[in-house]
Amino acid sequence: MPKRYNTRLIKQRRSYSPSQIAKLFSIDRKTCFRWIKDKELKVLGLNTNQTLISGVDLKEFLDKEKAERKTKLEENEFFCMKCHKAVRAKTGSENIVKTGKTIGKDSKDQLKKIGLCELCGTKLNKLLSVYRKD
Ligand SMILES: [Zn+2]
Numbered sequence: 001m002p003k004r005y006n007t008r009l010i011k012q013r014r015s016y017s018p019s020q021i022a023k024l025f026s027i028d029r030k031t032c033f034r035w036i037k038d039k040e041l042k043v044l045g046l047n048t049n050q051t052l053i054s055g056v057d058l059k060e061f062l063d064k065e066k067a068e069r070k071t072k073l074e075e076n077e078f079f080c081m082k083c084h085k086a087v088r089a090k091t092g093s094e095n096i097v098k099t100g101k102t103i104g105k106d107s108k109d110q111l112k113k114i115g116l117c118e119l120c121g122t123k124l125n126k127l128l129s130v131y132r133k134d
Pocket of ligand 1: 080081082083084087117118119120121122
């Protein structure tokens with residue numbers, strides 16, 4: 001599972017060496033070099049011996065990574081925790097149930113959709129944001 005990075009720790013006006021970034025996020029320095037090499041994290045001062053990354057670039061890079069990881073779900077899809085991706089439920093396994101909680105001013109019933117992953121059979125859960133009659 002990819003790590004989440006708290007980009008608020010980054011001071012945008014300063015620049016960081018890979019070691020400093022590693023320390024900031026408790027990651028290995030190698031991870032940082034991999035970002036530079038494979039994922040095109042921008043570096044400053046290529047003609048110096050030291051690798052430096054500006055705070056702005058670092059933040060932008062991590063925000064972009066995060067956005068790319070986010071999975072958009074279609075109406076009929078679930079996120080399977082085991083497959084780590086958007087999946088559909090097995091035909092006939094889908095059901096809408098009450099969670100027992102109410103939401104909003106009107107105390108509407110909170111509903112969730114349940115089902116079984118069509119790929120691995122794991123239980124799937126998805127909260128429905130609004131109450132629907134159908
Ligand atoms: Zn699955």
